[in-house]
Amino acid sequence: MTLTITNIKRPGSEAPESVTVENGVIKGWNLPHEGEVIDGQGGAVAPALIEPHAHLREPGQTQKEDLASGLAAAAAGGYGTVVSMPNTSPVVDDPATVRTLIEKADGLGFARLRPAAALTRGQEGEHLAELAYLKEAGAVMFTDDGRTNEDARVLRLGLEYARSLDMVVSVHAEDASLRAGGVMNEGPVSEALGLPGNPAAAEAARVARDLEIVAQTGARLHVQHLSTARALELVRGAKARGLPVTCEVCPHHLTLTDEALRSFDAVYKVAPPLRTQVDADALLGGLLDGTVDCLATDHAPHTGAEKERDLLEAPFGIAYIELAFPLMWTRFGERLGLERLLDLMTAAPARVLGWPAPTLEPGAPADLVVLDLDTEREVDPRTFLSKAKFSPWAGETLRGWPTLTVVGGRIAFRR
Template identity: 80%
Template sequence: MATLTIKNIKRVGSDTLESVTVEDGLIRGWNLPESDLPGHDVLDGKGGTVAPAFTELHAHLREPGQTEKEDLASGLAAAAAGGYGTVVCMPNTRPVIDDPALVRALIEKAEGLGLARLKPAAALTKGQKGEALAELAALKEAGAVMFTDDGLTNENARTLRLGLEYAGSLDRLVSVHAEDDSLRAGGVMNEGPVSEALGLPGNPAAAEEARVARDLEIVGGLHAQGRPVRFHVQHLSTARALDLVRDAKRRGLPVTCEVCPHHLDLTDEALRSFDAMYKVAPPLRTQADADYLLEGLLDGSVDCLATDHAPHTRAEKERDLLDAPSGIAYIEIAFPVMWTRFGERLGLEKLTNLMTAGPARVMGWPEPTLDVGAPADLVVLDLHTERVVNPAEFQSKAKFTPWQGQTLRGWPTLTVVNGHVAHLRED
């Protein structure tokens, strides 16, 4: 395997320009003399800041069956462009990823692309119907790294309890989209003054909070019995839901949670445009909720950031709010959005931790480092240059975004995965 040296880079927390050399998929050393590296490739980091490549625990890559929206090649290229080295893809595809053969096929195809690394999630229940458990042991053996019915919220309480027990015995995480489907009903946006003013059906905060409360009671009961459960709440969007998770952690329950940048930077006020671009599930909430979630990032109550990258076709998102699907695709600009909007509050070390070590801890994986001998998964970030968001340049098939035309900083310029260049920004 070729040797690669990246020069003129700074490690997070340092202003010293250095060089790093990677070989055979590992970090070989820092500031090695060129005489020790015959025939190596050299890239200029142009003064950028290097960090471990990001890990995404929640992305919809739409393969198999919905490749008009996204496929492995476009989705993993988009992830690499966003600085991600590892992506966990959700199983709500067509067919649902509840078959070990599908898991193996996805892993094999992704390995041949040379882009971000793929770690498939598998469905918790057969067909994501919320009734009978999928063949979890066989799915784990095939390479599934977590179990989730994300995309649907219909697991009945008994099925979830059995799934938590079974997955825990396999040392696998269960991740849930926490909304009570009966409370959510036909809501297309956050229920509150804005939905009332617009005359649109609202999705109440209670739909999320009731589901989180129910699930945490199930987890608490299993934990009290000494069961090795691991439970993760996806895309928290309300202050009360975060308080429920915070309290569960105080009680020592094995619970983690994620927050998405769009729930921090956007609010239900955006729906005054009647633009389905802003329709997501759970919905954009109030500014008070967004502010509270940011405090959760700062105090450590939130374990990691995740994008819930959810591409759709433009035609689908141009439907009216009642009929359009939920989802925003922006994995390529997640870090620039966070750095531009919240970098001053969070700081670089905290922000990169939420996108690297945080996801690793949730999954029980080794925390990524820049140490010699560590895996050569790296991202170089240009923290200062301002660029206008142009979705036409996206690697994703979803070439539209709420941040179109906005000026952001913190662009990934180089992503290295397993020692190979997965993305290089030319300009």
């Protein structure tokens, strides 16, 4: 398949250009137009985004999301590759499931799937899964995300095994006993509402423990969805010591705070919870100074009926893989700049995973996105390709919408 996209601008350039892709790779720039020709309408072109942390709910939870809806939504958000979490039913802890997911996703024609596999059997935290075979089948990360790793010895063994395989382990860093039954951030708002709180110390205590295990093992650890200033400070200190630790932050922890829970709307219920404005400001500072390695959405879809339950009963999770770039560009584009924001959503997650940095050079894989940085559009959850058709940002006007996503030389999304 040959495709030429015209009237596009590379970051840092104002000159309109064209790019031709053929047989899944970038053939070259400003060549005679070949194949299907698409007008990029002056949009910014970049490597397709990489999502290092999403829940696609297949197998076993397809009433919430499935590979088709989740990967179509990802492509609509400008993502070319998605790392899916293994807390499905059954858990992704055997090589056959990894292979099946990849094969099914490859036939859909949307974003590319790269599954993470469970670190322990059934994500029960007791016995390591068959990590070498899982890597051989195509797993790109080990994690018990959705469950916290309570047994430090098992985590140590998992990190040592993963190191021998040159793989990264990612962790949901919360001390379960400190978190207890908390449904939101512990603080003045939870006290005023009479709701059980999840203290910032639950995250910080677990990060501190895990960093000591990294110091002992020398293995690569990735801390998921940091939400507190204190945990960020611990990661910053570990990096200063030269420890091989990386971390991600999610846009919802940057743009929302626990004040939103005064509405008693479970759309704002997420784990780890929305924290304070002080925490959000600290996380943005971590993006600006390089302490935070990458952005991830932790896309976690649920049914509308589940999210309509009260705050004590509703499940944790926010789904917005289609909105992540527009949300970040609208809120923080001026402070971060386009090139830094794109790095956080492309090359940075690739570095975390140990992948080559994506580029737009001739011969590179033809994974790219065209972004309309200026046109404002209202967030309308009814138009989402995800099955989760509700949003904390419903009705908000955002800029930076993807207009075209190409994955492996094929059009995966076109607005």
